[in-house]
Amino acid sequence: xxxxxxxxxxxxxxxxxxxxxxxxxxxxxxxxxxxxxxxxxxxxxxxxxxxxxxxxxxxxxxxxxxxxxxxxxxxxxxxxxxxxxxxxxxxxxxxxxxxxxxxxxxxxxxxxxxxxxxxxxxxxxxxxxxxxxxxxxxxxxxxxxxxxxxxxxxxxxxxxxxxxxxxxxxxxxxxxxxxxxxxxxxxxxxxxxxxxxxxxxxxxxxxxxxxxxxxxxxxxxxxxxxxxxxxxxxxxxxxxxxxxxxxxxxxxxxxxxxxxxxxxxxxxxxxxxxxxxxxxxxxxxxxxxxxxxxxxxxxxxxxxxxxxxxxxxxxxxxxxxxxxxxxxx
Numbered sequence: 001x002x003x004x005x006x007x008x009x010x011x012x013x014x015x016x017x018x019x020x021x022x023x024x025x026x027x028x029x030x031x032x033x034x035x036x037x038x039x040x041x042x043x044x045x046x047x048x049x050x051x052x053x054x055x056x057x058x059x060x061x062x063x064x065x066x067x068x069x070x071x072x073x074x075x076x077x078x079x080x081x082x083x084x085x086x087x088x089x090x091x092x093x094x095x096x097x098x099x100x101x102x103x104x105x106x107x108x109x110x111x112x113x114x115x116x117x118x119x120x121x122x123x124x125x126x127x128x129x130x131x132x133x134x135x136x137x138x139x140x141x142x143x144x145x146x147x148x149x150x151x152x153x154x155x156x157x158x159x160x161x162x163x164x165x166x167x168x169x170x171x172x173x174x175x176x177x178x179x180x181x182x183x184x185x186x187x188x189x190x191x192x193x194x195x196x197x198x199x200x201x202x203x204x205x206x207x208x209x210x211x212x213x214x215x216x217x218x219x220x221x222x223x224x225x226x227x228x229x230x231x232x233x234x235x236x237x238x239x240x241x242x243x244x245x246x247x248x249x250x251x252x253x254x255x256x257x258x259x260x261x262x263x264x265x266x267x268x269x270x271x272x273x274x275x276x277x278x279x280x281x282x283x284x285x286x287x288x289x290x291x292x293x294x295x296x297x298x299x300x301x302x303x304x305x306x307x308x309x310x311x312x313x314x315x316x317x318x319x320x321x322x323x324x325x326x327x328x329x
Contacts, residue, residue: 030056037064041075054079062092069096077107086114094121098160101128105160113163118214126158130218133169138177140184145232148184148193150200151224152176156215166214176220179204190227197222 034041041060049056059078066073073092082088091110098105103124113120133154141147154176159166183200187193193200201220210217287304290296 030060034060034064037067039064039067039075045075049079052079052083054082058082058088062089066092066095069099071095071099073107077111081111081114084111084115086111090114090119090121094124097121097124097128103127103160109160109164113160116164118163120163123158123160123163123214126156126215127160130155130157132156133172134223135173135176135180138180139228140181141231142184142187142190142193144189145230145235146190147228147231148190149226149228150180150184150197150222152180152201152204153221153223155218155221156210157218159210159214159216162212163214167212168214171213172209172215172217175207175209176204179207179209194225194227197225 028043031041031043031046039060041063046056046060049059059075059082063073063075063078071092073095078088078092081091091107091114094110094114095105095107098110101124105124110120113123133156135152135154137149137151139147139149154172156169156172180200183203184193200222205217205220287296
């Protein structure tokens with residue numbers, strides 16, 4: 001009896017497993033949905049999709065959407081796009097939107113756009129409803145040296161034919177910023193830019209900045225223009241400071257050279273004084289030697305002293321600082 005119960009449980013388990021596998025491998029509900037929508041997909045094909053590791057709902061349901069929208073697609077093409085790593089539902093929604101908006105878009109082109117990493121459904125939406133891109137603040141300087149800070153709004157529309165291989169929004173923003181800098185830089189004064197900011201838009205728009213991009217520029221509007229720094233005055237101030245530092249350095253160099261020359265002259269004077277003192281110290285020795293050798297007599301020595309005394313007295317009189325006596329009245 002116990003062996004019979006174990007066998008019954010085993011049979012019940014195997015039956016449940018078989019039913020689960022069949023329900024997974026044979027999507028009966030999805031097949032019924034497809035048949036009711038007029039999409040002819042066989043049960044065997046759905047089972048084969050399971051074996052090829054393709055999700056049947058991810059392929060069949062977008063096929064149902066396309067059929068109901070009047071777009072004829074092949075289930076093989078959708079499966080191939082799924083196996084290539086594409087988003088089937090996004091491609092089908094883009095095809096439906098493009099068909100309703102009278103935009104020419106084929107499945108191969110939409111699949112290529114999707115596999116290129118772009119959102120093809122968003123691209124179709126931007127083609128129908130243009131998108132506004134706000135540029136970051138761009139700083140530029142007019143010819144009078146005044147800095148202007150401008151911000152623009154760029155209205156773009158997606159170009160379906162250039163989505164594959166075309167540049168994106170970053171290129172548009174970079175080109176518009178470059179055009180704003182060029183337009184402001186060519187203005188004679190900043191007042192001219194403030195009085196007529198539309199001139200910037202016209203100049204930038206006339207350059208054909210959407211060439212080679214995935215978008216078509218419809219308009220460029222200057223949203224805000226602010227006055228920045230007086231860069232010309234700042235540059236002149238910096239130049240004046242630099243010239244001042246150069247002049248100070250040269251003056252310091254000349255002062256150092258003058259001090260060095262003065263010190264050199266002082267050293268020479270001290271050396272001459274030292275030599276003079278040395279020579280004066282040798283005079284008494286020479287006199288004594290002359291007296292001993294008989295080259296000089298006593299009277300000669302007395303006359304020499306008298307001359308020395310007379311010379312000292314004259315120097316004292318010549319260097320006297322006493323004021324002259326006032327004349328008698």
